[in-house]
Amino acid sequence: MAVASVGKYEFAPKDTADKFPAPLLYIGWEDHLMLCAPFCVPLPPVMKFGDMVNGALPGMYGAHPDFAKIDWTKAEWSKSGQPWKPDFEKSLAENGLGHKDVIRFRTPGLTGIKGSFH
Amino acid sequence: MDMKVNKKLGLKERYNLMTRDLAWTPTYQAVKDVFPYTEYEGIKIHDWDKFEDPFRMTMDAYWKYQAEKERKLYAIMDAFTQNNGHLGVSDARYINTLKLFLTGVSPLEYMAHRGFAHVGRQLAGAGPRVACLMQSLDEIRHAQTQIHSLSNYNKHYNGFNNWRHQHDRVWYLSVPKSFFDDAISAGPFEYMIAIGFAFEYVLTNLLFVPFISGAAYNGDMGAMAFGFSAQSDESRHMTLGLEIIKFILEQDPDNLPIVQRWIDKWFWRGYRVLTLVAMMMDYMLPKRVMSWKEAWEIYAEENGGALFADLARYGIKVPKGWAQACADKEHLSHQAWNVFYNYGAAAPFHTWAPSEKDMEWLSQKYPDTFDKYYRPLWEHYAAEQKEGKRFYNTTLPMLCQTCQIPMFFTEHGDPSKVAYRESTYHGMKYHTCSDGCKEIFDNEPEKYVQSWLPVHQIYQGNCFTPEANPGAPDFNPLAEVLKWYRMEMGRDNLDFEGSQDQKNFAAWRAQASGN
Numbered sequence: 104m105a106v107a108s109v110g111k112y113e114f115a116p117k118d119t120a121d122k123f124p125a126p127l128l129y130i131g132w133e134d135h136l137m138l139c140a141p142f143c144v145p146l147p148p149v150m151k152f153g154d155m156v157n158g159a160l161p162g163m164y165g166a167h168p169d170f171a172k173i174d175w176t177k178a179e180w181s182k183s184g185q186p187w188k189p190d191f192e193k194s195l196a197e198n199g200l201g202h203k204d205v206i207r208f209r210t211p212g213l214t215g216i217k218g219s220f221h
Numbered sequence: 222m223d224m225k226v227n228k229k230l231g232l233k234e235r236y237n238l239m240t241r242d243l244a245w246t247p248t249y250q251a252v253k254d255v256f257p258y259t260e261y262e263g264i265k266i267h268d269w270d271k272f273e274d275p276f277r278m279t280m281d282a283y284w285k286y287q288a289e290k291e292r293k294l295y296a297i298m299d300a301f302t303q304n305n306g307h308l309g310v311s312d313a314r315y316i317n318t319l320k321l322f323l324t325g326v327s328p329l330e331y332m333a334h335r336g337f338a339h340v341g342r343q344l345a346g347a348g349p350r351v352a353c354l355m356q357s358l359d360e361i362r363h364a365q366t367q368i369h370s371l372s373n374y375n376k377h378y379n380g381f382n383n384w385r386h387q388h389d390r391v392w393y394l395s396v397p398k399s400f401f402d403d404a405i406s407a408g409p410f411e412y413m414i415a416i417g418f419a420f421e422y423v424l425t426n427l428l429f430v431p432f433i434s435g436a437a438y439n440g441d442m443g444a445m446a447f448g449f450s451a452q453s454d455e456s457r458h459m460t461l462g463l464e465i466i467k468f469i470l471e472q473d474p475d476n477l478p479i480v481q482r483w484i485d486k487w488f489w490r491g492y493r494v495l496t497l498v499a500m501m502m503d504y505m506l507p508k509r510v511m512s513w514k515e516a517w518e519i520y521a522e523e524n525g526g527a528l529f530a531d532l533a534r535y536g537i538k539v540p541k542g543w544a545q546a547c548a549d550k551e552h553l554s555h556q557a558w559n560v561f562y563n564y565g566a567a568a569p570f571h572t573w574a575p576s577e578k579d580m581e582w583l584s585q586k587y588p589d590t591f592d593k594y595y596r597p598l599w600e601h602y603a604a605e606q607k608e609g610k611r612f613y614n615t616t617l618p619m620l621c622q623t624c625q626i627p628m629f630f631t632e633h634g635d636p637s638k639v640a641y642r643e644s645t646y647h648g649m650k651y652h653t654c655s656d657g658c659k660e661i662f663d664n665e666p667e668k669y670v671q672s673w674l675p676v677h678q679i680y681q682g683n684c685f686t687p688e689a690n691p692g693a694p695d696f697n698p699l700a701e702v703l704k705w706y707r708m709e710m711g712r713d714n715l716d717f718e719g720s721q722d723q724k725n726f727a728a729w730r731a732q733a734s735g736n
Binding site for chain 1: 257258261262263408556559560563593594595596597598601612614615616617618619620627628629631636637638639641643647649650651652665667668670671672673674676677680681682
């Protein structure tokens with residue numbers, strides 16, 4: 104469906120990749136709602152996936168008591184809601200991540216503060 | 222000589238003479254050129270005279286009533302100010318609900334004024350034009366009286382001084398702002414369904430009433446007075462909303478699917494804005510009126526249910542997101558307040574974790590969900606705070622492309638899973654928080670690709686003052702964004718505990734009640 108309009112209705116999208124210092128990546132931690140919403144971060148495409156997990160995620164999620172207990176070898180990842188296996192040694196771009204992609208991780212056994220999903 | 226006394230005109234005659242008889246059909250210009258916006262939305266109107274204005278109000282009577290209301294209101298406001306009425310409120314935490322109202326709601330009253338002025342010019346029938354004109358005047362009166370009433374608080378408390386500037390910039394205010402910008406940039410008929418019907422009729426009792434009854438429960442005569450002064454206008458607005466939808470539906474059967482789509486859209490858009498009210502009712506009022514869940518049951522499920530049963534004879538169905546909204550009443554306020562607790566450094570009002578007594582009330586009102594999902598979170602925060610580690614989230618959240626709210630909403634029926642929805646348009650991905658917001662996006666992607674999403678705008682570098690230097694080694698993005706918001710770190714934001722508002726209120730109240 105299209106917008107009903109009195110004339111031509113064409114406007115540039117506000118959030119194309121060229122406007123950001125780096126492509127945006129959205130990251131969510133399943134079963135953990137204390138950090139209330141998925142994060143939005145611009146990350147360099149050349150950054151190794153493992154460097155993101157070990158370097159960037161602690162600053163974002165470290166305040167959660169479950170974070171220190173994560174066994175990353177057991178984490179289950181998804182991209183756009185579909186099961187997905189990242190290669191920690193490869194870059195974000197080599198892992199196929201582009202502007203405005205959504206990835207999520209589940210950490211089996213960890214379900215938030217007192218199992219509250221928070 | 223016998224005096225010849227003219228018979229006084231009846232209400233109906235006066236109404237006809239002073240509204241419809243003042244209109245005419247143009248002959249020098251085509252009707253289409255005078256009213257250029259009445260066809261492009263696809264709505265078909267065959268006879269504008271069929272619109273019935275149940276109030277039959279004329280302008281002369283309108284001015285008289287409104288002037289009388291203003292006199293009463295300003296007398297109460299003067300008394301409130303002179304008696305330091307602000308010290309009579311239940312607790313200084315209450316004042317934060319007024320900051321939320323002034324930054325989030327009052328600017329919408331002004332936008333409603335503009336919207337109805339525009340529609341009042343564009344509708345081709347004299348009856349709805351006059352009704353819209355009056356509503357337009359009501360709305361600017363509401364904006365002004367709210368600003369006047371709350372200006373008294375601005376003399377004493379933080380967070381009130383830049384409400385207009387902030388409405389166009391602060392992250393959570395993009396939610397009500399984009400809601401109204403969406404309506405005002407639609408055609409006149411969609412605007413009438415969006416604001417006149419969905420907002421004023423279906424949702425107003427869940428927006429306005431909780432704030433005003435909250436004011437009454439918490440001893441705030443000032444805010445209560447403007448609420449009551451506006452209330453008599455609201456009943457006229459609700460009637461206009463209902464009459465206009467019936468009128469449109471009766472005019473042509475082709476109008477039904479268009480109207481139904483707008484009802485689905487605007488119910489959901491409005492419901493998302495009410496997120497702010499839900500958390501206000503359950504978490505921000507020191508003395509609560511009723512829970513969000515109870516308010517939803519009375520005003521939405523009962524009253525709204527009756528309304529849609531009535532509209533069923535026109536073929537109108539209950540809005541699409543209805544069942545989900547009803548189920549979410551168990552979770553909405555708790556999840557929303559957690560967002561503000563997370564980002565308490567970036568909002569111009571104070572936040573706090575609920576006290577043990579607050580939590581008892583919440584457990585009682587939400588027996589199936591509070592203890593299971595939310596109490597452990599608040600207890601964790603409180604324990605951290607006791608150790609001097611009050612949690613503030615410093616990474617920016619992902620926002621919904623449509624409602625612009627951080628993506629915290631959970632799946633229908635599963636409060637442990639955040640809901641993610643994705644659309645692709647012209648090769649780019651767009652993310653929404655729910656089926657409702659996704660459908661709105663998918664119906665008009667050209668519109669929502671323009672969304673001014675605060676998080677993205679910050680990353681694009683558009684939310685700093687001209688003096689800011691993002692290249693400087695000590696550049697602190699959060700501090701710079703707050704400067705651009707015109708918020709002072711540590712004064713206007715952060716936790717209520719230890720705030721200047723809390724200290725001042727306690728000191729002034731002690732002065733007022735003893736030596």
